[in-house]
Amino acid sequence: MLSNLKIGTNLITQYFDFSEIDVEKMQEATLQTLGMTAGSVIIVFLLGLLLGLLLYETNGKETAGAKALYRIVAIFVNVFRSIPFIILIVLIMPFTKALVGSIIGPIAALPALIISSAPFYGRLVEIGFREIDKGVIEAAEAMGASKWEIIYKVLIPESLPAIVSGLTVTTISLVGYTAMAGVIGAGGLGNLAYLDGFQRNQPSVTLVATAIILIIVFTIQFIGDTAVKRIDKR
Template sequence: MIWNVNVGQNIFEQYTEFSEVNWLRVWAATKETVFMSFASVVAVFFLGLVIGLLLFETQEQKSLFSKIINRLVAFFVNVFRSIPFIILIVLLLPFTKEIVGRITGPVAGIPALIIAAAPFFGRLVETGFREIDRGVLEAAESMGASKLEIIFKVLLPESLPSIVAGITTTAISLVGYTAMAGVIGAGGLGNLAYLEGFQRSQPTVTLVATVFILIIVFIIQITGDILVKNVDKRS
């Protein structure tokens, strides 16, 4: 019993030595994580909408061109959704070097984040479109609405709650991806937790980085929930 108390006290002391935390570095790492997450979410949102639209619009088309587009996009989505992110970011290092000019830092982590998350969000967008009542789409078509009018006046408005919920889920996943990207030099709270927390045996730094990541996730989730309630016409 005494041994257990001593062990517990040692663990407690490890996590209460906040003097080893460089708060300026924590703040800088937090800004890097927010930057990577925000920039990626914006790009993933628009790219995912395009992917979802392509999958939805070509799924029941009989033309050869539509079938080819559907198969190609579906193949792209399935492949990049299946690759673990930590492996994907390593595979994309030459591509990142080519378009960004470097393989370290927050900017260098963004291409892999986008490629990893866009297929996932694209599937969520497609699912949102599938949930729309077919009668609504047929009514719009019978009234002579063009394809663009159907997309912007029917598909997107009717599926908006699902899209907002989907981008919220994707944004939370991206925050987790930034932590993994940080391990191989992308910066952010993941890099801080690994280099200064784990490698230098400073568990308090890891704890602080984890708490800040949780705060970011909670803010995203709360914001997403509020937006879903505001755009959901059924509520």
């Protein structure tokens, strides 16, 4: 038993040579991944909240303007949340080039990260709004609350647990998207795992990069779950 364990340990140490890991490169790639995730999630939160609110407020309305707006927003959301990310990032390269002046680097990955995630998060926000008890909204309307007062005093506070939970799921998806973006030159842990780990046959680099991504994901999930427990009054 001990001999088998020793053989297995030797095989692992032979396959994974951790001396080939460049610590500075790994730190830089980690910061790039965190930067891409943080930069995009802020804009995704704002756009997703707006999209979810538009979908909620215009759905089922009888006026022509509301119907037209709902169809436009719904088509935008359904189209861009359905396109696979790796295809989307290539598809919008001309737009990215015109917007940031480059198609390579962490900044160049932001447009694709935002466009792919905001519609997804918008749908989650809309679902959160729909789960609110209609009686709460009707009570606010009966007290003379304006539309904007209902939005920021009723809709958002009542659906806050769902909004935070959806943002947690979206942020974790963004971490995965940054890894895919890295494969085509966006930088970050995905880029390091592909170029140094795969192409240069250094599996230890891929292993460590994957472990760091998992740590980031678990941390985001823990923070999100903790926040939801604190704000959920049910």
